[in-house]
Amino acid sequence: MRSPVRFERRLEQPKWLNWAIPVVSLIAALVLGAIVLLATGKNPLDVYSRIFERGFAGTRALSGSIKTATPLAFTGLCAAIAFRMGLINIGGEGQFYMGAVGATWAGLVFGGDLPTGAVVIVMALSGMVCGGLYAAIVGVLRAKFNTNEIITSLMMNYLAAIFLNYLIYNSTSYWRDPESRNFPAGKPIPDRADWNFYEVGGIKIPLAFLIAIIAGAAIWVLYKRTRFGFEVGVIADSPKAARYAGIRTTSTIVIVLALSGALAGLGGAADVGNFRGLLDSKGLQMSGYGYTGIVVAALARLNPISTLFVAVLIGGLTNAGFALQGPDFPSGLVGTLQGLILFTAVAGEVLVKYRIRRNRRAAAVMA
């Protein structure tokens, strides 16, 4: 059987598609969502205005969205920086955990003695080092033994989860609150180790989000303007050409993965310092920031600046989803709407590269 349509690779990719496709994708998502909503007896306009209201309208909604976006911004940057070099680091999740472990330790140790500013710095550094080293293992395996980084980084996510469980549930570690005998939990860091929030035009912005903005800008500069960025670009384009030009490929692979992991680790530090205040094994594992970060980076086309915006968009949608959810609005429907948006975004990406054509029988067939 012949399918009625077929995909053909576009020979040229017109520039206007770059903005037209995302706009059309969003409209398509809204239309598809409306159909689903109508079928379940809801008023789409009503639901959409509620999503917009809860996610993005007003200072309260925006404050919430930015808060939800903060960890995603870090894991998004983590994915983007590695993917740009063609290194598929799926390990943002585990690197995020390790960053949280490192930062909690630093917060617990120094939180009582050092002034807040210094504690924040020590926590951030500790998180970055732990996430970075954890990812560097993947880098060394890849650079020295050419193991597939997708598989190793994914396996190390499971390892990291086991490690978290061990620290909080299966041991009396330094991270576990000794008071929590029957109901194991992390030990809260001292108040002085808490990271600040800032008000900008009524919107509460966590310190960590500001750090994410700086990190995003720094990565942009690193990749666009520096020798290192140039080398990464050449390696991504052709490893052979890089070798030919005398670029040290192995060390660059390790450094890029370490940087990638350090960003996720910084996210983990932010999670402890700015939001949870302790090592929350279960909470971290349920959030899946590392995996969502991959989606964020992909939607942002691996651009570090766009990653920040996409993180806020996804953050807002997530919050709106929670707000919509209720007895008359099952969580499955929320998931469906979010899924539709991602689906049309990815489909739109395909349309930039391919065109769809109708299949029909040819006019004439040779004997």
Next chain:
Amino acid sequence: MTSAVRMTGIVKRFPGVVANDGVDVDIRAGEVHALLGENGAGKSTLSNILTGLYRPDEGTVEINGQAMQFSSPRDALDAGIGMVHQHFRLVSTFTVAENVVLGEPDSPFMMDQSRVAQQVEELSNRYGLAVDPSARIWQLSVGEQQRVEIIKVLYRGAKVLILDEPTAVLTPIEADALFKTLRAMVAEGRTVIFISHKLDEVMKVSDRVTVLRGGKTVGTVETANTNTRELASLMVGRSVEFNRVTRSNPADVSHTVLTLSGVSARDDRGRDALHGVSLTVGRGEIVGVAGVAGNGQRELAEAISGMRALSSGHIDVSGERVQSGRARSAIAKGVAHIPEDRLHTGLASSHSVEDNLALKNYRSSSLSKFRVLRRKAIRAQATDLVQNYDVKTPDTVTPVRLLSGGNVQKVLLAREFSSLPKVLIAASPTRGLDVGAIETVRARLVEAAERGVGILLISEDLDEIMSLADRIVVMYEGRLVDEVAAEAADRERLGLTMGGSTVSGGAR
């Protein structure tokens, strides 16, 4: 006489260029028809129109006397026209048989492996397209992959096959096998359109030749009634001759710039590929390395340019030791390298012209400061080189992969020559280029030698080596097996030693 394909008054415009400007071709059923023209003459554009990838702005296409309008390759295929692209479109982890059925409109969800394998086998026997249906694409050589592409087109029932520069990726021996296949196909009544800019090949394989120049048809001639000289002048619009180049400034062999002492190295699979190679190149000397591809030439070039570690021996440039396997050290000592694989080794092909021109000196203080690139300086360098080396490119930010073959090579030459090297390794520097570009490249090589650069010219093209080199060495199975002065060289002897025969009483 029936025409299998007749294209009349074809015009195709791209922004800023008219790629086809009133092209007429008339292809008879059952012939090998060559389309000959320099790079940029409009050959690929014409074949893309015939296969429905592009729509012509003007003109008509008739298949078997019937006017057609194709809007996609599938339409063309349904009319019996199939194209073998220069860049293969195969899935490397799939088997040959899987690739052959892939994309079939009527392919069933589950394929009948053995039936397809059998059909592939049958096609491959019938046309001498030796390939194992159950092999996976990544295991195959480039030549074998091309055979898979051809089988794929035949499997879909194409009566007219278009091959766009099929020999560019083949060794001479593989090319000869391809020509046999093409003859076998026309013997069975199929029609072949063979696109090339190589005169010898066209003479060897075609029945008739249509020459394109600057997007226009120059004329169609019977191959039997013409010769390479006539075709060359039709193609470039003036007469060209390749003679032994006379140098005004002879080599100074008393100063060696490159010394290899007992160099051994392994290939990518870890097998010994070079066995104790010792060689010197003097200042301003061109030493030609002749040999059939795959006898260690690539490993030799890579060893000298620091891309490949030595397993023993050492390399000196003007008396200074090059660190084994350190490209950076070789570059710093003054080794320039024009690799065979220009687009993936010599250049980062998705990068811009200006980035590629800076690929080796971006670390220098003139192009970066405190590890930050000086974009303005990089652009200025590119603007300069593009002008000096006459690179045809819209601007310096265009990715090099969009440039024509000749201009790609000019970008490489510009970068390598402008580094003022002491030694230059040139591997098949004119392969795949058109006549005009070949002249330019050869002139640049000679110019460099006259400035005192020691050149190691690695090539399968004996004519090229004999016309440029001062001295010729022959490589066979990783060893240098013969050495002669260029004036004393004779083809027969070189041909024999390249094939592994020992020369009795060799004048060494």
